[in-house]
Amino acid sequence: MIAETKKTPAARYGMSIDVDRCNGCGSCMVACAVENNVPPAASGATDRTGLTWIRVFRIDNGAEGSGRRSAFVPVLCQHCGKDAPCVSVCPQQAVDVDPATGIVGQMPERCLGCRYCMAACPYHARYFNWWDPTWPAGMEKTLNPDVAPRMRGVVEKCNFCHGRWHAAKAKAVANGKNEIDPADYIPACVEACPSGAIHFGKLNDPATETAQGARDPDSFRMLESLGTDPKIYYHSKKNWVREISSAPRPGLAKENARG
Amino acid sequence: MTLRGTIVFSIGVLAALGAGWAGFPRVIYQTHRQPVDFSHQIHADKAGSKCDDCHAFRADGTFAGVPTLDKCSGCHAAAMGSTVAEKNFIERFVTPQREPEWLVYARQPENVYFSHITHVKRANLKCERCHGNQGTSNTLPPFQQDRISGYSRDIWGHAGRPAMTMDACVACHRQSHLEHSCLDCHK
Amino acid sequence: MTNSRRDIFKFAGGAVAGALFTPAPWRLITDTALWSENWPGIPRPARGEIRAKFTNCALCPAGCAVRARCVGEQPVSLAGVHGGLCPFGLTGHHLPYHPARLKQGPIEEAKAAVRKRAPDGIAILDLNPGRTVSWTYRRAMASLQGLYLAPESQPVAYDLSAAKTVLSIGAPLLDGWGTPANVNAARQNFRLIQAEAVESRTAVLADEWIPLAPGTERAFAQEILGALQGERTSVVARELTADGSSFVLGDAPEIPEINRLLGAYGKIIVAPSEAPVPEPWKKSAAAITRLADVPDHSIGVLLIDESNAASYIPWHFIEPKLTGDNPLVVTFAATRGGYARHAQYALPIAVYPELTDDIAPAVDSIHPTFRISVPLVAPVVTPPAGLANPADFVGALAGVPASNALRERADAIHKSAEGAIVTYADGKETPVKDLTADAFWKSLNQGARWDRPPGLSSLVPAASRSTLRPAEPIESSADLPLIAIREPHNPALVSPLMTKLYQESGLRLAPNRVALNPDDARAAHVPNGARAVLQTRIGRCSVEVTVDPAVPPGAVQVGGSPGIQDVCGPAARVKVVPA
Known part of the structure; x- marks a missing residue:
């Protein structure tokens, strides 16, 4: 039986995000926080010290006056497929890549809180717990039992809703199946998106919408030139959106990005 | 070192050994009794022969663990035998509809994810592999709670280790080449 | 035998060496690690059986179908049955625990005060019209000879x-x-x-x-x-x-x-088609009056139902309608932030998802529909009797039985024998005529939607619709250089997790914030993140400033807090000054 699990081909989970369908409502951000027991902001938290595993940035084409156009870009951990910068810098081995799923995992229990990984991550997708996690009285009843709350002083980030992956796996075993049903494993942000802008699935299965989205000529990845092989594909028919996401000059994307 | 020095040193060694082996466990562990004097043996004989007759899986594959009072009062609405333990159980829990606060020897930290069904159905492990011969015991062993960590000293299994530690999990996974990533077992 | 210092060191050395051969130091190392994992103050999520419950979101008339993932009885996350939900709906299950929630109010005292004053012209302002409770209000107002007020007299x-x-x-x-x-x-x-x-x-x-x-x-x-x-x-x-x-x-x-x-x-x-209503209700219901059409100084007692308000009417439009002589205002609200600021009695109400209420027809639905927001949790406020039920309160004033109104409405729909009911758990559609009245009521209470194909409907626009916004020329651009642009209406009570959008990112403009173009901010001497005062010809309001180049020069985007809406609602021109 154990040999059977070993034979199942490794999945390569990824996302394709259609920037042209995102209206910046923020459902993905709050759904993520609900699912992963991310606490509400401490009173002193700002956009630099908050916890947003997925974050929607507003970017614009830099034009002045009536020629200015904006777009919303959700940014989460890009689950680098090759040489993930956060993995190699961690002194604690608190970050690993699961060969079976391609998911870059963060282990808050091992984390020292040195934040080296945050400095290394080119996508600013890692967040540090600057405060003790606190919920208003009574609200702790609404926490998700499938995800452990983290403590102050550790780094956390998106892990493609790993609690849902566990649950889907247990359900597959209960039904006597080897593979999990794709309908059982959908991250919270994908499920929450009202405009259906995010697709999640196996990139190595050409039939999935995610893999099709990734192959589209209008799709691109963030900072592809760094060679980290991210598994989040973005899609936009607008040239300026595709260009800004490759950030030809350091700082250019940042100047025009707010959020 | 002089002979006298050796003797003083040896007294020190002996004192520490005595304190560490005899005194320390008394200090660090606090012994609690389970709320009910429960016999797995009697239940295995009379109620159900398989573990999952009471410790059942739910439809979605999650493990229900220690059965709730509903399951108990299904049979024990009124006394079935004549034991004192049963009489006490009915008086203290069934009649007032109060859930017994079982002390779980195998309780894991919050950040541990463990799927019973994967180990039992997919890997075909026997319950005894981790939980020991609980199913045939006549009394529940005392619950020795670690005063600092809050976990049980022992799970009374025969996995070769005093408790279900991460080392024990990793050793088995390594043997079966199923050691993939931290998030396999952490949440 | 004399003990020397040297002996003590030898003894200690022996003790250390011996201790290494006991479990004590190793146990203490492990225990310390385990203890640090269970850091005090970090809540432990409750474990239990995972179940799904279904309801309809009551936060706005869209009334999205919701599947709640529950641990035991407690919902831990919400998701849409037909596609995603908005961020407010996704976090609805946090609302009962909101720290700003109104928890107590003098219900009996308010009732007595209203009874005493009622003959001077009573009115009820329903900010979420089109519900079954709206019919209760209309029946009560008919019997009390009062006015039933809604933001629009003829919704579309x-x-x-x-x-x-x-x-x-x-x-x-x-x-x-x-x-x-x-x-x-x-x-x-x-x-x-x-x-x-x-x-x-x-x-x-x-x-x-x-x-x-x-x-x-x-x-x-x-x-x-x-x-x-x-x-x-x-x-x-x-x-x-x-x-x-x-x-x-x-x-x-x-x-x-x-x-x-x-x-x-x-x-x-x-014209929106409403689900069938019991005939006797229609006969004894007050007409829908638009607030703007009420003569000034005519309302002595005003009841305001703010539960899940679909819009906010700035206080500036309401105040002139009240009699000058000590008017009585009673609000039914979840927070103190809205009309409660102007009320003598602010009565707390149940919030979604504690309440049982039906949902008004959605603006984009031409089907007559009927769906109930079923409670997912018991009222969190203790004692639950401390919460006012606006329908019962108003019903009791007029002697109109209100507690069974939803069931009566459901029976009237069932009697029409038209349409079908869709249950969310299995997506099954059952024609109403195949169900008994009890079975119909039961499925409505398990999260289901009744609808029927729209009948023929024609609508002629109302002859003249005077706008709420008064003529603007009285405001001069010299004193008030900026033009306010309002954010879309948001629910009054939002989850504490909305800090993700308001504070931990700037994705949405927080209710108490205004956004200015960098040039205007410089001219007004307000830096990004500063506190400032928003000033209009009506009044002033304390705000926080976001400097955002996406806001065009000459404009200021204002958040949706009732305080800001009160000063900006009727006025187009504003000024931002440092606090």
């Missing part, structure tokens, strides 16, 4: 699937205007032209965004109207007439006339 519904071109003048069409699932499904089939001063969330996804100069929305509408009447030419007007199936959204007073000329009435814009 839009059939987006029939439209090929939509011109929205500042309306948040893709951002909370209708049911997200419906709007997204219809979105592929119409061309959207968004005309507004800022590039809103709707403008970003529109096929075309026409950036208007701030404050020229009305002039733009007049231009379109003129073009349709043949007085001038306009590219947009030509686009609207080209495909013969278009309409205009917005709140300029010219818009009903534009839509009439476009032939949208009866085709795209129809």
Whole structure:
């Protein structure tokens, strides 16, 4: 039986995000926080010290006056497929890549809180717990039992809703199946998106919408030139959106990005 | 070192050994009794022969663990035998509809994810592999709670280790080449 | 034998060496690690069986179908049954625990005070009209000879699937205007032209965004109207007439006339069809009066039902309607932040998802529908009796039995034997005539939606609709240099997790914030993040400032807090000054 699990081909989970369908409502951000027991902001938290595993940035084409156009870009951990910068810098081995799923995992229990990984991550997708996690009285009843709350002083980030992956796996075993049903494993942000802008699935299965989205000529990845092989594909028919996401000059994307 | 020095040193060694082996466990562990004097043996004989007759899986594959009072009062609405333990159980829990606060020897930290069904159905492990011969015991062993960590000293299994530690999990996974990533077992 | 210092060291050395051969040090190391994992103060999520419960979101008239993932009885996350939910709906299960929630109020005292004063002209303002409780209010007002007030006397519904071109003048069409699932499904089939001063969330996804100069929305509408009447030419007007199936959204007073000329009435814009109502209710119900049509100084006792308000009417419009002589205002609200600031009695109410209430027809639904927001949790306030039930309160004043109104309504729908009920758990559709009245009621209470195909409906626009916004020339641009642009209406009570959007990112403008162009901020001497005062001819309000180059010069985007709306609602021109 154990040999059977070993034979199942490794999945390569990824996302394709259609920037042209995102209206910046923020459902993905709050759904993520609900699912992963991310606490509400401490009173002193700002956009630099908050916890947003997925974050929607507003970017614009830099034009002045009536020629200015904006777009919303959700940014989460890009689950680098090759040489993930956060993995190699961690002194604690608190970050690993699961060969079976391609998911870059963060282990808050091992984390020292040195934040080296945050400095290394080119996508600013890692967040540090600057405060003790606190919920208003009574609200702790609404926490998700499938995800452990983290403590102050550790780094956390998106892990493609790993609690849902566990649950889907247990359900597959209960039904006597080897593979999990794709309908059982959908991250919270994908499920929450009202405009259906995010697709999640196996990139190595050409039939999935995610893999099709990734192959589209209008799709691109963030900072592809760094060679980290991210598994989040973005899609936009607008040239300026595709260009800004490759950030030809350091700082250019940042100047025009707010959020 | 002089002979006298050796003797003083040896007294020190002996004192520490005595304190560490005899005194320390008394200090660090606090012994609690389970709320009910429960016999797995009697239940295995009379109620159900398989573990999952009471410790059942739910439809979605999650493990229900220690059965709730509903399951108990299904049979024990009124006394079935004549034991004192049963009489006490009915008086203290069934009649007032109060859930017994079982002390779980195998309780894991919050950040541990463990799927019973994967180990039992997919890997075909026997319950005894981790939980020991609980199913045939006549009394529940005392619950020795670690005063600092809050976990049980022992799970009374025969996995070769005093408790279900991460080392024990990793050793088995390594043997079966199923050691993939931290998030396999952490949440 | 004499003990020397040396002996003590030897003994200690022996003890250390010996201790290494005992479990003590190793146990202590492990224990310390385990203890640090269970850091005190970090809550432990409760474990238990995972179940699904279904309900309808009561936060706005969209009434999205919701599947709640529950641990035991406690919902831990919400998801849409037909597509995603908005961020407010997704976090609805946090609302009962909101720290700003109103928890106590003198219910009996308020009732006695209203009884004493009622003959001087009682009125109820229903900010979420079209529910079953709205009928209770209308029946009660008929019997008390009072007024039933709603923001609009003749609401309309839009059939987006029939439209090929939509011109929205500042309306948040893709951002909370209708049911997200419906709007997204219809979105592929119409061309959207968004005309507004800022590039809103709707403008970003529109096929075309026409950036208007701030404050020229009305002039733009007049231009379109003129073009349709043949007085001038306009590219947009030509686009609207080209495909013969278009309409205009917005709140300029010219818009009903534009839509009439476009032939949208009866085709795209129809009268909302309501689910059947028991006949006796219709006979004994007060008419719907628009607040703007009430003579000034005529209301002595005003009850305001704020539960899940679909809109906020600035206090400036309500105050003149009250008698000058000590009017009595009673609000039913979840927080102290809204009209409770102006009320003698602020009575707490149950919030979604504790309450049992039906949902008013959605603006984008032409089907008559009936759905109940079923409680997912028991009221969190202790004692639950401390919460006021507005229907029972008003019903008791007038002697109108209200507690069974939902069931009576459901029975009336069942009696009509029309339509079908869709249960969310299995997606099954059952015709009403195949169900008994009890079975129908039971499925409604397990999260289900009744609807039937729309009947023929035609709608003629109301003859003249005076706008809520008064004439603007009285405001001078010299004193008040900026023009306020309001955010779309948001629920009054939002989850503490909305800090993700308001504070931990700048994705949405927080209710107490205003956004300014960098040039205007510099001129006003307010840096990013500073506290400031928003000033209009009506009054002042304390705000926080966001400096945002996306806001056009000369405009200020204002958040949706009742305080800001009170000062900005009736006034177009504002000034921001340092606090």
